[in-house]
Amino acid sequence: MDNKKIVIAVVIVLLLLIGLFAFHIIHICPFDAKATFTYNGHCYALYEPKDKGFSWYEAKRACESKGMHLATFTSEEEWYMIKSHFDLPTDYAIWIGYTDKGEKQNHFVWITGEKDGFEYWNSGEPNNIKNDETGETEDCAIILSKSRSNEALWNDYLCSKSKYLGNEKIGYICESE
Ligand SMILES: [Ca+2]
Ligand SMILES: [Ca+2]
Numbered sequence: 410m411d412n413k414k415i416v417i418a419v420v421i422v423l424l425l426l427i428g429l430f431a432f433h434i435i436h437i438c439p440f441d442a443k444a445t446f447t448y449n450g451h452c453y454a455l456y457e458p459k460d461k462g463f464s465w466y467e468a469k470r471a472c473e474s475k476g477m478h479l480a481t482f483t484s485e486e487e488w489y490m491i492k493s494h495f496d497l498p499t500d501y502a503i504w505i506g507y508t509d510k511g512e513k514q515n516h517f518v519w520i521t522g523e524k525d526g527f528e529y530w531n532s533g534e535p536n537n538i539k540n541d542e543t544g545e546t547e548d549c550a551i552i553l554s555k556s557r558s559n560e561a562l563w564n565d566y567l568c569s570k571s572k573y574l575g576n577e578k579i580g581y582i583c584e585s586e
Contacts, residue, residue: 428452436584439475446494452585453480453491458501462571462578465549469520472583479506480582483525491582492561499555502566502573504581507550509535510568517550518563521586529557535565545569551579 424480438445441453454477463471466480471477482488482505497503505583506520515535519525531553539546550569552561572578 424521436458436541442583443580444495446491448487448494448496450558452477453495454519454583454585455495455503456580456583458571458578462501463504463506464571464579465568467506467571468579468581469506472581473507476583477583479520481506481521481523481585482527482529483519483523485527488527488529495582496560497552497555497581501537501577502554502557502564502579503552504579505521505550505552505563506584508548508568509537509565510548514546514548514583515565518558529563531562531564534563537565540567543569552582556576 438447438452439454441480443457444455446453454475456463456471469479480491482491506519508520509515509517511525512518517528517581519533535547535550537546545567547565547567549566550563550573551566551573553564554573555561559579570579
């Protein structure tokens with residue numbers, strides 16, 4: 410094979426690789442999100458609450474219907490990448506894939522089963538407050554809106570609620586594997 414043919418072969422292989430990479434990025438990041446960000450081969454997609462907000466269960470199902478899961482932050486680096494690249498909202502809270510439902514209370518686990526000790530709780534959280542009417546305890550983690558926490562700290566909250574403290578709708582972040 411002469412040099413020209415080798416160069417053409419290399420260019421074809423490179424174009425195929427670039428095409429595959431582009432397809433991968435486009436394919437795994439949904440178009441209907443408010444914002445998306447790709448880090449470490451994972452797509453993160455932020456969804457606004459829209460009309461009424463989402464319960465944690467609705468948010469979890471919505472991510473699953475897109476072939477994704479509620480976002481999990483298993484290292485400090487991962488969390489800070491998301492926190493700095495997403496313009497986190499001032500006016501709504503966000504569900505993430507962190508829960509202590511069915512676990513020892515205040516011992517939260519990532520829904521993917523990933524093991525990591527990284528947490529970013531607001532001071533005094535998680536506090537597992539019980540709703541006196543329903544008996545439900547706070548078992549699902551949200552990222553607080555920036556109007557409540559400029560640092561976007563986390564709180565445990567009632568999984569069945571689609572609004573935070575009565576009036577602030579809750580959105581969510583999905584992540585692809
Ligand atoms: Ca709890
Ligand atoms: Ca709480």
